[in-house]
Amino acid sequence: VTTVVSNVFLGMGTWTFFQIFAWIIICLLTEILVDFYKKIKKDPSLLVMSIFAFLMGYVFGFIVSLEQLMIGGPGLFLAYYATGILFDTFHAVGNFCFYLVCAPILMKIFMKEIKVF
Template sequence: MNTYKLTLLALLAALAVVGRSLFVFLPNVQPVTSLVIICGLLLGPVAAAILGLLTTFLSNMLLGMGIWTIWQVIAWVLIGVLSGLIGKCFKKIPVYAIVLFAVFSGYLYGFIISLTTYSIAGKFWPYYLTGLPFDTNHALGNAVFIILLYPIISHFFIKYANNRFYLQNIS
């Protein structure tokens, strides 16, 4: 991983942490999942996994650590790896397909987070079913953030890829 890619990850992590902090007043609506998906699609599964891990720990330093932190890392790393694999398999993905994956990821994240309660109390279904409205908030928020952020971030990443290719061929 080169310095420029690390810089992009640091910027995405900062954007995710600030976004998560700014939207803390809306239950389960934050741009982290969408940014992890975008990172996976454009930079690959390893970069998205690093972003998920980094964002979880940095934002939880502000919002509070707990047993849920482990499950958040698992959820965001899994979503990042899945989106990275999708990005490697398909070069041209329509935005509506990315939005559908983001909605699915909101529910997947909620399912994985619900495993926290199961690991502590042994009760999964009551907690999961009670959390479905929050998972819906997360899924819809992901869709909105993908629609808003994906065109902008992909434009700059494509510009980076073209400049990188150009600079490598000059040297």
């Protein structure tokens, strides 16, 4: 939903498909991690999921940057990706911090909602 809403306001383009593809890959990786972790333990810890959210900031940036590979080849991709590493780092750190702070709060809210029904 975030991708669609931001693209409605900021404009849509070929990058929109790569954003959607990135979200699909992140959802699949999350499912794989959670399934693997549940075999070892009941639930992944908050720290493990925060680190995973951090890494997904880089995964998202990498996948979205692949658009430049399709448009201009490896040279454009490497230049584009290299200039975006700082942004991806901010994105990854933001993911880590927001997950660490917001996940416990949202889990309590969702658990209360589930118990009501």
